[in-house]
Amino acid sequence: xxxxxxxxxxxxxxxxLVTYQxxxxxxxxENIEQLRIAFRTVKAKHPFDIDAIVIxxxxxxxxxxxxxxxxxxxxxxxxxxxxxxxxxxxxxxxFVSPSxxxxxxxxxxxxxxxxxxxxxxxxxxRHFDYIHxxxxxxxxxxxxxxxxxxxxxRCVAExxxxxxxxxxxxxxxxxxxxxx
Numbered sequence: 001x002x003x004x005x006x007x008x009x010x011x012x013x014x015x016x017l018v019t020y021q022x023x024x025x026x027x028x029x030e031n032i033e034q035l036r037i038a039f040r041t042v043k044a045k046h047p048f049d050i051d052a053i054v055i056x057x058x059x060x061x062x063x064x065x066x067x068x069x070x071x072x073x074x075x076x077x078x079x080x081x082x083x084x085x086x087x088x089x090x091x092x093x094x095f096v097s098p099s100x101x102x103x104x105x106x107x108x109x110x111x112x113x114x115x116x117x118x119x120x121x122x123x124x125x126r127h128f129d130y131i132h133x134x135x136x137x138x139x140x141x142x143x144x145x146x147x148x149x150x151x152x153x154r155c156v157a158e159x160x161x162x163x164x165x166x167x168x169x170x171x172x173x174x175x176x177x178x179x180x
Contacts, residue, residue: 006117010068012051014127016114017060017077020107023090024057027149030089035060038083046076051124052131055149056138061131063118073115081109130173133166143167 006013025031035055047070051063066073085108118124132155135147144152144166155161 005074005115007071007073008117009071010066011071012063012065012118012124013073014116014118014131015060015062015064015073015077017081018110018113019058020110022058025088025090026055026060027057028089031084032149034084034087034089037087038080041083042076042079046070046072046079048073048076050151052128052151052155054131054134054147054151056135056140061134063124063127063131077113084108126173129171132161133171133173136166137173 019026026035032055039050047067049065051065053062054060064073064076088108090108116127118127132144132150132152135141135150136144141147143164144150144161145156145163152161152165156163156165
């Protein structure tokens with residue numbers, strides 16, 4: 001069976017990107033800064049809105065909305081991943097995959113990414129909440145507000161969430177397919 005990606009101009013998509021062999025280096029301070037630069041650099045030439053994002057040590061999740069006439073998220077991810085791969089602070093020898101040894105190419109990311117087209121407001125809200133709760137789900141922090149690398153803090157400032165969101169609620173994501 002051949003996998004087909006949904007490509008809807010102006011669409012909102014949920015993405016999961018994972019590091020090669022789940023190496024946990026994304027949240028190192030110098031790499032967080034390189035991710036920010038990669039996103040800004042690509043966004044300047046290929047606009048998109050980041051509705052929500054979380055960066056974990058070995059993967060990231062985000063919701064992106066593309067411009068009304070555009071559906072090309074693949075180019076954006078190729079450029080973001082490429083920019084980050086060229087500038088990140090890790091040992092190149094640590095990430096040479098067997099299939100790329102002859103060329104000594106660094107392997108920073110898994111080759112593909114997981115994408116889901118957001119179909120409606122409920123779908124958006126479930127993925128939005130999932131992104132922000134993800135560090136708690138993975139046991140990295142006890143409360144959502146304690147994870148530094150998340151758009152949760154922007155959402156609190158905008159009044160979307162209260163600072164104690166996720167602490168008292170029974171949050172379940174049963175049946176949500178997120179590519180982890």
